[in-house]
Amino acid sequence: MTELDPVLLAERLIDCPSVTPATGAVFDCLAEMLEPLGFAVHRFIAGEPPEGPVENLYALRKGPEGSRHFAFAGHLDVVPPGEGWSSAPFTSERRGELLYGRGAVDMKGSIASMVSAVAQIPAQAGSISFIITGDEEGPARYGTVPLIEHIRAIGEEPDLCLVGEPTSVNRLGDMAKIGRRGSVNIWLTVKGAQGHVAYPHLADNPIPRLIAMLAELDALVLDEGSEWFQPSNLEITDLEVGNPATNVIPAEARARLSIRFNDLHTGQGLVDRVTAIAQRHGGEARAVISGESFVTLPGAFSTLVAQAVEAETGLSPELSTTGGTSDARFLRAVCPVIEFGLCNATMHKKDEAVAMEDLRVLARIYKRIAEAALGG
Template sequence: MTDALSITRDLVRCRSITPIDAGALGVLEKLLKGAGFETHRVTFSEPGTADVHNLYARIGSEAPHISFAGHTDVVPPGDESAWTLGAFSGEIKDGFIYGRGAVDMKGGIACSAAAVLQYLADHGGKPREDGKGSISFIITGDEEDISVNGTVKLLQWAAARGEKFDHCVLGEPSNVDTLGDCIKIGRRGSQSGTLYVDGIQGHVAYPHRASNPVPDISRLILALSDEPLDHGSAQFQASNLEFTSVDVGNSTNNVIPGQARAKFNIRFNDLHTQASLRELVEARLAKAAGNRIKAHIAWEPSNSNVFVTRPGDFTNLAVAAIEEVTGRKPELSTSGGTSDARFIASYCPVIEFGLVGQTMHQIDERASVTDIEKLTQIYRGILDRYFA
């Protein structure tokens, strides 16, 4: 069956705990092949990581080319005995379909697939009557894990084949409270690091023979945290640096430690690049440490860059499709964490719009049946406008 609810059910019943596929990609591939898509199952791996299976499917060979993206892998279900219905049951109760991934984001993928199949059935199996236009699916399997063998590599593989994307809709659960309240048009970047402060280990009874790094790292934490990195930009809220742990590795109370360290994460907006951000924080550290405190930062590698899709024709047609179905004009937002859109943005403008995210990653994750029906209508409205 090709309706969105049936596809959601079939996907949820695949126990695709990241990075295991468990048949989820096969569900989609069968549907898309039957509609005339050329499909490719592509597997990537790196030393020390598990193989990740991905799916790329396309119908049409010319521009304009719109792609629907998503991931079929899910986080672990937790205590399965605590679920009202089975964690991978796909059962319906009181107007909701239950199961891990129903919201994040098998439900969104199912809606896009159903909308595309319905659209093609109404248009003679082609995106446009003149033979132009393309529709594709970028479906990956490790978004909930380390995100190295999924979207980033599948996009590289597609580009090497000569694939060019004009626009993309990522079906992440972007809505906060109600379907139609929010479109994600960008995300802040993410950069982590560890602050190290070196001292001299010694006995607590003889502090003059030691140099305690604990007071020093406390001062530096305050110095780096207190001054804002910026005050926000036209599309983004202010960047923020948050310390998440402080440790000296000391198991006794009569030894002054020789080193203290503190982990932190920065969510940064489009006023910074990773390089300029690091330079700014390093300069503030040097000023606060002076010549007395010995401190340095070890930066972690990061592929979470800031991106934004500027409001324009593409966002306008999405807003119009949402308003038509829900009666709501969505906010164009850049809030929240990271997603695979950070990779897609290097290839084409991308927006995120899916189901309501209130129960994602929770026990009893569930999606409203009504929302699934409406999201399918919204995606259909996007297609109608895109190829008009």
């Protein structure tokens, strides 16, 4: 067994620029970490522009015949760094107790802790795999979904999976995610007839109909929440006419909605409901369902995660379904999945940073989780 400092591993990953969709050097780096530990690494490219190409990596270290299989999952792509950083976003920098760089928290730091953890677990303990995509921060069409297809094709579905998203809020260990709300985006269009504002009877203004449609949609109360989920919410995220003239009635008006929904709904059910309202106001609706809601009900898996966290931090993590979507929404179709990782305060922000000691503690937590999941 080998001891690998997760801080050093995180620095190597951060130093590889990997704005979504990610390919190339950052995957080279991870492969170079895993292969000496006995992992067979399979990499492949999926998708075409504009949403691709996307690189994906599946690494497996097989245990004895009949042993259990535990998977770590995550992503190496990051959001664009933006302006105003105190240091170069893709040059890791230690300042005090913190390690700075894009991806330090979301989620190259967690992947570094995963690698550090498995380096200390003997191969005879069971099978361990890494399910790593370069397309989680983007459309996610060519990332984890093709990875799952590959895993099923080779017959290597894991028994349990842990996703290393940054779930902790105030302290490492205070929250784990056992589910996520579903997500659907809907584009609304109302068509009219262009004309001169002085002759409205010769035109058909779509804006009042769109306003009435949005007012009805905004007034909807989808539910009051469920046992494991907060209330579903519908938000109007864009409104556009694009009319450059002051004396022209436009021919078309458009808007966009985003709905985050709990287990009382399905994505298609909500699309049908919005579409009916749109049509009642003379409009059309086009939808993209990003994922359905899901929950891994508390049980043996959540218990072993909580015990590992408490052993290293003294905290009993809150089991939550809050926040946005993650690739767990796809992986849950393969096996039970839970998310646990670093504090999320600086993710997607300038000067993203992680406490170096948190990386080391997280590696110990991941080691405990994997060993318990494998039956050790």
